[in-house]
Amino acid sequence: MNRILIDPLAIKHNYQMVNRWVGDHGATLTVVTKALCGHSGTIAALAGMGVTSIADSRLRNLRDLAESDPGFEKWYLQPPAQSQLEEVVELTDVSLNTELHTVKKLDEVARKRNAVHRVILMIELGDLREGILPGALVRLYNEVFQLKNIDILGLGANLGCFSGTVPSVDQLMQLVLYRELLELKFQKELPLISAGSSVLLPFLLEGRVPGAVNHFRVGEAILLGTDLINGGTIRGLRNNGFILEAEIIEMKEKSLTPSGETADEITPFPVADETDEKDRVPGQRGYRAVVTVGGLDTDISGLVPVDPSYRIAGASSDVTVLNVGDNPGDLRTGDTVFFRMGYSTMVRLMNNSYTEKVIREPV
Known part of the structure; x- marks a missing residue:
């Protein structure tokens, strides 16, 4: 039995803090909801918090949202595929674009629907994800500028979304x-200028984001509080x-080292926490808890036990094994263990139909 316990009060706290920081900067905020994988209960909670603008990269989620709560401004977070242009214009208010051919097709679809579709033109600044090369920007802009049913919003x-590069003030300028x-x-x-994201929030708090950067797309920091620059949690979240x-x-006392010859190829999910390996002595024993989450469910490397004395020894496709020392909590089969998680781990669990999602009620 695996469950994700969702605390709307924690999410609300983070949203209000980030929204205040962004507002103090003179900018607006769009909440990135793609990690929720369309979870209706959390989306409804966001609406109750006063969120008015959301962004997702899955059109099915945006369709469900349009049917359940049409009040949100909806952003499509990736350059539209040619096979989805009709849906993009139908379901979204704004899309991020890099290809002239695609924007022209969006214009055709919008014209047939007697609509105007807004676009953000995304520029390549070194992260090497999607983006218009700066040398081609003026020519592309000139063509898009002439389209009657496309409004260039900005x-x-x-930045910091693909290659692991730390954003710089020079890039923003x-x-x-x-x-x-x-x-x-x-x-x-x-x-x-839509360049703000979770990775830029530490810069924002330090006063290093240019005032002209006036739109933020933030998901991870609101949902998990993550500080993507310094590690850990952003102060105040x-x-x-x-x-x-x-x-x-299963809960048993076992040897902490395997017997027999080992080979990396036999370990498909090498996620052991080796922080205490240096203190281990041959023949050392300890209690091991086998829990119900495995590599089939998520990225185990992003799991962090809430109890800091627990160590992840490894995982298979179905289970994860924890070293729990002398088992001071007297854990038994049927008890549960709690984990915080990184973004990749959370996304996969939210998208996993085998994992129950539970909204915690305020106490």
Whole structure:
């Protein structure tokens, strides 16, 4: 039995804090909900918190949202696929774009629907994900500028989302200068620079984000409180919005080292926490708890036991094994163990139909 325990009070706290920081900067906030994988209970909780703008990368989630709560402004977080252009215009208010051909097709679809579709033009600034090469920006902008059913809402960039590079103020200033260039050349205001994200929040708190960066797309920091620059949790945020509960199916005292020859190829999920390996002596024994979450369910390497004395010894496709020392809590089969989790681990669990999702009621 695996359950994700969702604490709406922790999420609300984080949302209110991030929204205040962004507002104090003179910017607006769109909450990235793709990690929720369309979980209706959490989406409803966000609406109750006052969230008005959300972003997702799955059109099915946005369709469900449009049917259940049409009040949200909806952003589509990836460049649209050619096979999904009709749905993008139907279901979303804003999409992120990098290809001229795609934007022209969006214009055709919007014209047939007697609608105007808004776009953010995403610029490549070194993270090497999607983005228009700066040398091609003016030419592409000139073509998009002439489309009658496309409204260019602004410029954007993905920073620290793919290659692991730490964003810089210089990159943000490049976006500001590109906007100034385009506004001067085409005599049309570009309202937004959409470059803020969870990774930029530490910069924001240090006062290092240029004032012209006036739109933030934030998910991970609101849901998990993660500090992607320094590690750990951003000061002032909570890290207990999503907790995994897994059941113990075996508890036994065993050797802490395997017997016989080992081979890396036989270990498909090498996730052992080796922080205490240096203190281990040959023949040492301890209690091991086998719990019900495995590699089939999620990325085990992103699990962190809430009890800091527990260590992950390893995992298979079906189970994870914990070293629990002398078992001071007298854990038994049927008891449960709790884990915090990284973003990748959370996304896979939320998308996993085998994992129950439970909204915790306020006490």
